[in-house]
Amino acid sequence: MGQAATMPRKTSQRYETIITHIRAAIQDGTYRPGDELPSEAELCQQFDSSRGPVRQAMSLLRTEGLISTGRGRRSTVLTTAATGTFDSILSISEWLVSLGKEPGQRTEWIARRPADEITAQHLKVTEGEKVVSMLRLRLADDEPIAVERIAFPAEIGQHILDFDTDSGSIHRVLLDKGVDFESITRTVSAMLATDEDARLLGIAPGSPLLRLGLVASDKQGHILEFADYRYNAEDLAMHLNSVRGTPTPAWLAPHEGVSDDLPAS
């Protein structure tokens, strides 16, 4: 295991071929927002396929928010946006690379210590149980871009305690150890930069920050990681597509007391 994640399925599936082809055609301007795509029948011919794979391809493109489909009409292109992948969500490094930037990091500290109340709550361990916490400054082309606070359960964190967290990818190390990430829940909110945040990011205290909380788990629902990322709100924003008739994995919810406090301070 872990193998399945490093060496994913071969991409020889028909529907993957179709998706790749259409997505490329949307990105390079062959089809532009508002344009109609070929009919399913035409795509079946073009890719020598039955309707199944064609419809699976369209379904996934609709989920991404790239196209709109409907009875009695051809599917149309909605946007050329390049949505995120699971890896680009889990890992800042992967995300920066996909933007053509050079990822870097400077570890402020890493420690094995008892979980405080908030951390214990999110990691679903008992308060006081030993966890591995760290504070890192993340860099893009050597410029500070985010303050990263992570907490791991002890059995996960042990794998990175003797790892040089300034040189490589934590998630790659964990993957090699057989830690399979399957699901992520992100919490997006706004806050003011603390003195520590401001010092690390090189901005004024009280500046607006975009805060991304992250709880990652495996297939069985075991919590593998709890993280808190803080970005200068002037640097970036999160974007989200929603198409009528397609489920959206996002929702707005009132804050629930402590659930939004620091993981590790």
Next chain:
Amino acid sequence: MGQAATMPRKTSQRYETIITHIRAAIQDGTYRPGDELPSEAELCQQFDSSRGPVRQAMSLLRTEGLISTGRGRRSTVLTTAATGTFDSILSISEWLVSLGKEPGQRTEWIARRPADEITAQHLKVTEGEKVVSMLRLRLADDEPIAVERIAFPAEIGQHILDFDTDSGSIHRVLLDKGVDFESITRTVSAMLATDEDARLLGIAPGSPLLRLGLVASDKQGHILEFADYRYNAEDLAMHLNSVRGTPTPAWLAPHEGVSDDLPAS
């Protein structure tokens, strides 16, 4: 037109029945995070169905982030989160009702006037072209919850100029006029409350706000609305599920100059 949106498909489809059943079982605790769902074969029997509808149901539940699926193993429940619907995203009123709160609004002003540069950019009209703009304070159980700034293209906005924007739903009026919303792109960012924001929300200037930009369009990609919502960051946050192997409609991106300025001020 419009009709299709007010009177959606009947929900007698097999896969809808299956989804409703499983979702209910997840919400009421029959299946809890980490639990295995029945196998597809069992669901086929239970709902007297072939695999198609069963697989479509599982696919949509996976898109919502509720379950994890994979070769050789049964599907497992990941979370009980209640994700948003298209309507709850488009309309604050719908969202508040789904939370069991009483929606309200107080219009500060509404006007027909030339589009400024930013508004024109987002509505894809030429600068100076007449648009309909408004500023409303949104209420939940009579408490201020958001500052709402909206701009409509003239042909859309004309429908609401002679409408009492304090009493009913704008989107319902537009729906009745045949304006079909199909796609929404949201931009989530953080900012500090301006004096106007602070006064309306009853908070201190400089307080952190969660800012939700919204651009809505129809099936042909015509922009129907450009809106800017500002919430007290201490009141709420956005949440987002991501499951490995399922496309995510969200992404992080650097700010692009002016694209994040006010729609109407």
Next chain:
DNA sequence: GAGTGGTCTAGACCACATG
């Protein structure tokens, strides 16, 4: 009425997980 996507059937084979 012709074309289109939405739903469904009844099979088949494959890749993977587990015991």
Next chain:
DNA sequence: ATGTGGTCTAGACCACTCG
């Protein structure tokens, strides 16, 4: 070896849009 979900085929009928 067995059971599981992932992929695919080759049909069918329906609901909807549009000329």
